[in-house]
Amino acid sequence: MHEMSIAMSIVEAVVAHAQKEGARRVSGVDLRIGKLAGIEPESLKFCFSAAAKGTLAEEALLAVDEPEGVGECGECGMRFPVTFYYAECPGCRSLRITIVSGEEFLIQSITIEEEGEQENV
Amino acid sequence: MCDTCGCSADGGAVLRKPGESDYLMHVSDGNHGHTHHHAGEVHHSSANVQEEHHDHAHDHHHHESTTRKIVLEQDVLQQNNLLAERNRGYFEARHIFALNFLSSPGSGKTSLLEKIIPLLQQRFPVAVIEGDQQTTNDADRIHALGVPVIQINTGSGCHLDALMVNRAVKELEVQDHSLLCIENVGNLVCPALFDLGEALKVVIISVTEGDDKPLKYPTMFHEADLCILNKIDLLPYVEFDVAKCRENAMRVNHHLEWFEVSAKSGEGLSVLQEWIEKRLSHH
Ligand SMILES: Nc1nc2c(ncn2[C@@H]2O[C@H](COP(=O)(O)OP(=O)(O)O)[C@@H](O)[C@H]2O)c(=O)[nH]1
Ligand SMILES: [Mg+2]
Ligand SMILES: [Zn+2]
Ligand SMILES: [Zn+2]
Ligand SMILES: [Zn+2]
Numbered sequence: 006m007h008e009m010s011i012a013m014s015i016v017e018a019v020v021a022h023a024q025k026e027g028a029r030r031v032s033g034v035d036l037r038i039g040k041l042a043g044i045e046p047e048s049l050k051f052c053f054s055a056a057a058k059g060t061l062a063e064e065a066l067l068a069v070d071e072p073e074g075v076g077e078c079g080e081c082g083m084r085f086p087v088t089f090y091y092a093e094c095p096g097c098r099s100l101r102i103t104i105v106s107g108e109e110f111l112i113q114s115i116t117i118e119e120e121g122e123q124e125n126v
Numbered sequence: 127m128c129d130t131c132g133c134s135a136d137g138g139a140v141l142r143k144p145g146e147s148d149y150l151m152h153v154s155d156g157n158h159g160h161t162h163h164h165a166g167e168v169h170h171s172s173a174n175v176q177e178e179h180h181d182h183a184h185d186h187h188h189h190e191s192t193t194r195k196i197v198l199e200q201d202v203l204q205q206n207n208l209l210a211e212r213n214r215g216y217f218e219a220r221h222i223f224a225l226n227f228l229s230s231p232g233s234g235k236t237s238l239l240e241k242i243i244p245l246l247q248q249r250f251p252v253a254v255i256e257g258d259q260q261t262t263n264d265a266d267r268i269h270a271l272g273v274p275v276i277q278i279n280t281g282s283g284c285h286l287d288a289l290m291v292n293r294a295v296k297e298l299e300v301q302d303h304s305l306l307c308i309e310n311v312g313n314l315v316c317p318a319l320f321d322l323g324e325a326l327k328v329v330i331i332s333v334t335e336g337d338d339k340p341l342k343y344p345t346m347f348h349e350a351d352l353c354i355l356n357k358i359d360l361l362p363y364v365e366f367d368v369a370k371c372r373e374n375a376m377r378v379n380h381h382l383e384w385f386e387v388s389a390k391s392g393e394g395l396s397v398l399q400e401w402i403e404k405r406l407s408h409h
Contacts, residue, residue: 010283010316015202026196033195036202043319043345090344091377101380114197 008045012052016062019115023061028117031062035114039107041074041090065115074107139290141297142262142277144269153278153293206320209288213295213323217306223409224306225402226286226324228346231312233332234356236264237389239307243271245399250406251301255294255308257286264309274299285316288323305406314343325409332357333364337371340378347378352385354398359388 015034023031034053038044046069057063076087078094079101085094092102139153201207217224227235236256243252254275256265265277276298278290291308300306308324310317329350331339334357340347347353353375355368368386375382383401387394 010285010287011202011319014205018198018200018202018205022196022198026194029191032193041345043315090348090379091341100377110202112198112200112202114195114199116193116195119192119194 008048008052009056011044012049012056015053015112016056016060018112019062019065020060022115023117026117027119028061029120030118031065031115032118033066033068033116034062034112035116036067036069037072037109037111037113038069039072039074039109040088041104041107042110044110046071070113072107072109075105076102077105078102139278139280139283141294142265142279143297144262144265144275144277151293151297153290203319203321206288209292210321210323213288213292214325216295217323217325220300221303221409222300222306223304223406224308224322224324226317226322226327227307227309227330228314228317228327228350229312229330229332230314230335233312233330233335234389235309235312235330236267238330238354238356238387239309240267240271241389241392242395242399242402243268243273243307245395246305246402247271247273249403251304253298253300253304253306255286255291255298255306257290257309257311259283259311280311284311284313285320286310286322287320291322305402314339314346318343318346318349326351326405328352328354330354330356331371333360333366333368337367338374340371340375344378347375347382350379350382352383354385354387356387356389358386358393359391 015036019031019034038046038049050067050069053067057065074087074089075084076092077084078096078099080099081094081097083094083096084105085092087102087104087107090104091100093100094102141151141153143149227239229235239254243254246252252273254265254268254273256268256275256277257280258264258277259280259282262277262279265275268275276294278286278294280286280290286308308322314329327350329346329352331353333355336342355371358368361368372384375384385394385398385401387398389395
């Protein structure tokens, strides 16, 4: 289950930020995982809940945004959607394609709940 | 072992050395911090909380429990990537040329190292880091060649990461101007995501696997710099289309350097040897 160690590093990063911000708990985590990133979002979600047990992020809802792959042709510069690492340029048939989007793998944001605070401390 | 609570870090990686049966080191001991967290450890005093809030100058409203969204845009693998860059800097400063060998279990990573190291060793010092979940078999095989070698046992982990390599290099005597061969855990999925600080990634497939392997594991072949097709001595006995496999690999990654070898018969090894030597001397 190779998403486990990745889930653990996400939990680690999320909890570290939440602690720094003085959070009582983390209620949401937004991830951005490009369709070409080599990560299975469903498997990651499963691992996340296991990895988050007993942490501030235990009840966090994991939302995953999955941007589509975009390739750019090395010959004619055309940009077009890709679903895989190899693609043929629809403009000039070249195979020299560079992936310009879809490989993202980011913790976009976290939503935290804070302790109740007093005015004028 | 966790200093905070004494709990054992389940599946944590350890280092072992062939011929030194009482040597064992935990990778995550030391500066790595906690990979697990305990409820209750996190309650700062309220004074602390206030201080941190003002440090960060975030908008916040003073009422009971509030919810706040914090934008991070942080690469999930950031910690690994930062450490990998430190490894890379260390290697560059010492003119160490590090190769990360990746394949499915049994494609012939260790066999290839056993065959090519004696050839390369005549011109450059060579050192090896062996990755495996449980055993020290591969490190024992390399140890027999008389080169410095250390075993990383990842336990339940299915890939090496930059921290493991960072620790292993400290424990291994790698001379300046060395070739450092890192044999990753046998797996074509996760090791592709974890930069170790290597100069190049070398993916190995053998003719007993499918010629569509590059299409099944595109991330790995996309990340690799070299692809070595091994076990070509078996080509007469298997249905494997070399040209098709190469074409598939090049489609996923048109920068890929392609080699065809047999670690058993030695065929093709001199071409690979010359290529590595050339890169090493320009390094
Ligand atoms: N016929 C043949 N067998 C090989 C070759 N290279 C490795 N093997 C065999 O493949 C098996 C796995 O090799 P090993 O080097 O341990 O693979 P690793 O798991 O990738 O390190 C062993 O039984 C080797 O003897 C080769 O070029 N030809
Ligand atoms: Mg091996
Ligand atoms: Zn895995
Ligand atoms: Zn084009
Ligand atoms: Zn602990």
